[in-house]
Amino acid sequence: MHLNEQTNSRPWRIRPDGQAKVTGELRYLTDMTSPGKLIGRVLRSGVPHARLLSVDTSKAKELPGVVSVLTSKDVPGLNGFGIAEPNQPVFCEDLIRYEGDAIAAVAAETNEIAERALELIEFEYEELPVLDTPEKALSSDAPLLHAEGNILHETSYSKGDVQKAFNLCHAIVEETYETPRQMHAFMETEGGIFVPEKHGKLTVYSPTQHGYKDQMQLARILGIPADDIRVVSSPIGGSFGGKDELNVQPFGALLALSSGKPVKMHYSRKESVIAGLKRHPMKVRMKSGVNQKGKLIAHQVEIISDTGAYATLGGPVLNFATEHAIGCYIIPHIELKGKAVYTNNGISGEFRGFGGNQVIFALEGQMDRLAEKINVDPWELRSRNLRTLHDLGPLGQRVLPNDGPSQVWEAIQETPLYKKTEHPPSVDEPWIVTGKGMSLAMHGSGLGYGIPDPAGGQIRLNEQGKIEVAFGHEEFGQGLLGTLEIMLLDHFNCDVEDLEIIIGDTALVPPSGSSTASRTTNMVWRALQNMKRPFLDKLFFKVNELTGEPVEQLQTGKNGIWKEAKQGEGREFVLTFQELAASCTEPLKCSTEFDFPVTPDPVIGGHYLYGSTSVIAEVEVNMLTGMIRVTGIDHVVAAGEVVNPLGYLGQIEGGSIMALGFTIIEDALMENGNYVTKNFDTYLVPTIADVPEIQHVEAVEELPEGDVHGPRGVGEIGSVALAPAIVSAIKQATGKWVTKLPVNPETILNVWDEPFPMDKEERKKGRERV
């Protein structure tokens, strides 16, 4: 299905939250206020590595207008958080491990007073050597950042005999690839309002990708039952993984409970940069070899990820990277090792693509270089090595039959950009050279084997006579509300006015697991599949009871229940949803609980469901500056049925633009453990002027026979494979292979001695060559 043009066969619906968002009318949680609220602020260490000797808050406490000043001594429960491993202290106790580490927090009547109070807090420390690279952190004499050492997590996988296999290779490529510290750059920075309730309870209005997880983590910190905390978590002004982990919540919650007053917190962009998560910078060394026929026979990989000061999801990200460093290729001999290394840099964590983007850049780079080395078309080389329908997964685990990689391999050859013919450099601008490149990837959905991955939902006819669904998922811009609306309209043939969708509030919704890992669309689809029949049975049984109409002839429709059409007659209206609801003493409801489908084989982090994508990119390289302009991108995505065409297109375009930034401009620079790029004036994200005018998106919807798992999420897949395609296009334009992202214009510029063939004859020759 070509997604760029509206067709009548599919629902082409504007997202329900769209207008309020573009007009700025929508109130995010960080726009909320409360009478008598205090302002909460956090004192950061400002130094990347030091022994904390003392903290003196006495002067701050004396300042008029200051209500509460907290340090590590004031945490009633666990002084720590982290989704996978709670090793990040809410407040530092004795060791400062990064410049964003919290020393203390203040609640005061105004922001100015809070700021002054932070200045009055005195803390003494003794600086320690800064471990600002994984290499330094891994050296034998490095000080330990955590009791267990400087390695958060290690992965390994091997099969066959790589060393022997390399000896038999016809061609081998060995290269080290480096990727940047990308920032999520969400529009709304971290924040929220924290309201103490009666009997020591608390309501938290703060964005997150998993309200119930925040509730659990906060209960652990506050030392109160989880049920005493209500988390309201949507709508969210962007997250991309960056608000999956706790951020302001521990401080806001502690300050609200200690002061007894509502506390508002909202990070400045600068504080968000310093304290917030980033994408893991990775160094990926790959050695890959093929035989005479161009079949991959040996693949050796070493991944080093800079996970920063604390764990959060650094371990699972490395697991994901490990699996995707093999991806959709069939290789008999593999040796793979990964290390997530603690450093004194900013914390790395969850980010759209979850470690896939980094290794796919490396893996696809290897395929292109191998093809060049043995003089085979790079797309042909991929074809010779792609998995087929019933092959095992990358880590040898059983997976759902999947031939997505072949489907996208094929379909990309029908895209406009693939078919576009090349043109020689123009006479007017002989310094502009162009190239095209392609790449391919398979991307796992769900959290993977070994990580609890529950899902669920609830449906009922509520008191107002609306079909109400409730999910513990979040809306952070990805379009959940729009997609849910389309699914519900499809199931119940009713009006939008007959629906009520409830998300993002632990007081109102059942646990549904996290809104991450391209799992949400799939999970709400399955939940509705599970609940539809029993829910309709309940409705129709009740209608039958009330009206005597036969159950088997009833159906839902606009405004209420209808009786199906007899031959020659129209269908007949039976009663409204409101009438039905009014006649029930209790709402008619159903719920479901299940787990994300997972491989039966005990391979930690291994996936069972995958989406696939291929992408083609066209670039212009300016020989005057070495700068890259991406002038065209076309995508093919195989992820099952397209439920919401506009949402799907938005996810692929958006993911792709994020990947464009990752490839050519985005990098949160750090020097000696301190951020250099502290705001959007130096940390650059693409603007509309940096992206191609159109990205064609083709969705391959056919799933293998017997695949009943429905539509896969596409929240990440648009972002995973673009970098290697751009780098391949740059190679075609310049002859230069890039190994480090973002592409440094200086390395490109150094390809040439002169900015364009300044001699007329040379120019002519250049054009003739093309």
Place this chain on the structure above:
Amino acid sequence: MITNEKVWRPDNLHDAWILSSKLSDQCCFVSGGTWLRTQWEAGTKEMAPHLISLDKVPEVKEDISLKGQLGQEEVVIGASTTLAEMITNPTLNEKAPVLVKACKNIAGPSIRNQGTIGGNILSCVGDAIPALIVLNAKLMWFNGDELVYQSIEEWLLNQDEVRDILVSIHIPTDKSKGEHYEFAFYTKVGRRESFIPSLVTVAGTGCYRKGEGIFSHVSLSVGGGNVVPIRLPNTEVKIINNEYSSELLYNVLRQVQQDYKPIDDAFGSAAYKRKVAGNLIVSELYRIGGSNHALE
């Protein structure tokens, strides 16, 4: 909290000057405030306790106009003219399109609605400066007693301590360069396509006698990053009274390498910026002189 911070709004140049002399380093002139705010936020500059706005001073608010007699005309721009006003002004578009182009390349629309030409100049690294240099712009200052003129190029060489008030910018539109084809170019390179600080900016003006293929009256300027823009007199010499040729391009490329001394920063090495500056200039000469390349 007690603060002594204050925003002053004098309504004439004398009062403004006396105020700024009295408050000395405790004050700062603010117009659009776009660049100052960025520095305050980044912590690279302290916000002065006293801010002086000149929005009530008629001289700095003067509308863009054409003044003087035929042959000695100049465009006069009040220092507090916003960049957006410059972009849409018909006189400026006709008489100094290269300056308009420079303004269009500064920041984004919301910034251009607030940021002023005066502020851009007084930052000493503003993107309008290379264009003003090649247009031989003069600055009019109020020094407490009188209004004095100074060429922007001269001021940039000794801009360490600004005590005077920048009142207006004057751009000569004299046609004495002759009847020949007149060229002007401005190119800014940043790390992305728009809304971006400059890494390298070049500007140039001059004449090119098409029939003979000879350059004359060439002015070149280069800046970018945190470097105060300079003029490139030695490079100009390599071009003036010379014929367009690939040899000329090579000579210019070499000379720029010698003349321009940018500095390394986190986003680009000095060597890179130097090379780009040379490349941009020769590409513009190619556009002008290689015009019969259409026949290639």
